[in-house]
Amino acid sequence: KQVAGRLRLDLAQYRELEAFAQFGSELDPATQKQLARGARVVEVLKQPQYQPMPVEQQVIVIFAVTNGLIDDVPVPQIKEWEKGLLEFMAAQHPEIAEEIRTRKALSDDLSGRLRKAIEEYKAL
Numbered sequence: 001k002q003v004a005g006r007l008r009l010d011l012a013q014y015r016e017l018e019a020f021a022q023f024g025s026e027l028d029p030a031t032q033k034q035l036a037r038g039a040r041v042v043e044v045l046k047q048p049q050y051q052p053m054p055v056e057q058q059v060i061v062i063f064a065v066t067n068g069l070i071d072d073v074p075v076p077q078i079k080e081w082e083k084g085l086l087e088f089m090a091a092q093h094p095e096i097a098e099e100i101r102t103r104k105a106l107s108d109d110l111s112g113r114l115r116k117a118i119e120e121y122k123a124l
Contacts, residue, residue: 003059003063004062006066007041007062007065010037010038010041010066011041011042011045013034014034014035014037014038014039014041014042015038017031017034017035017038018035018038033071036071037065037071039075040065040070040071040073040075040078041065041066043079044061044062044064044065044070044078044082046079054097054101055100055101056097056098056100056101057086057089057097059106060085060089060096060097060100060114060118061082061085061086063106063111063114063115063118064085064118067115069115069118069119069122084121085118085121088117088120088124089117092117093117096110096113096114100114
């Protein structure tokens, strides 16, 4: 719920800006950044049919997108990046996913460790 609340807001703002952007040709950098993040949000929300993602994996990916940690990943490469992140997390930091699964909430400490792990993956 903590992660999804911000996601809903980002997605709503993206939809609104996307509709507005169709009418205007010049967008300021902040609007362009918000549109780019919205496109990434939409991409991470896509899941193959009949292949639901475990909640802890959803939290990891949604945390990454809502905190701007994948703003530098091109949209067409999001799914590949996401797959690599989840494999990395399972291999290098399985305790984070387990803690998300059992606590069902992100403490400040857990958020910090999750951010650090994602940044570690990005540095590879």
